Amino acid sequence: MQRRGISEIYSTVLMFTVALAIAGVVMVSSSDQFDNQQQSAYQMLDSSQKRMSESISLVAGRNTGTGSEVEIVNFGLENINLDRVMVDAVLQQSYAMTFINGTQTKFLPVNEPVIISTGTSGSRMQIVTTHGSVFEFPLE
Structure with a gap:
């Protein structure tokens, strides 16, 4: 019985670790995507402002x-x-x-x-x- 309990603890810890790793990858990629969109918005506004100054x-x-x-x-x-x-x-x-x-x-x-x-x-x-x-x- 002790072996079975230890095995369940190890499997729970392993599942928790895998879930944290997946969550970390998702957070890093969404953060990079947000930064890229923020830079694109800034570049678009800057370009628009420069075009408006041309007459x-x-x-x-x-x-x-x-x-x-x-x-x-x-x-x-x-x-x-x-x-x-x-x-x-x-x-x-x-x-x-x-x-x-x-x-x-x-x-x-x-x-x-x-x-x-x-x-x-x-x-x-x-x-x-x-x-x-x-x-x-x-x-x-």
């Missing part, structure tokens, strides 16, 4: 003999870097950004008119910023 206004959009160009002004809160330029949703591998005086620029500075020109004509030019904002301008 671009069209001065003129036109097709030229060599392609198309838009003259735009950044009325946002910070300088804007471009990720892509497209004409009629076709990605342009090369484009030029210049100030009105012809000086090249790599970004859209605040309150400065900039001309973006491509070698492709079309009806609309789209620009995508590094923060994911998409702006579309008609070409005449």
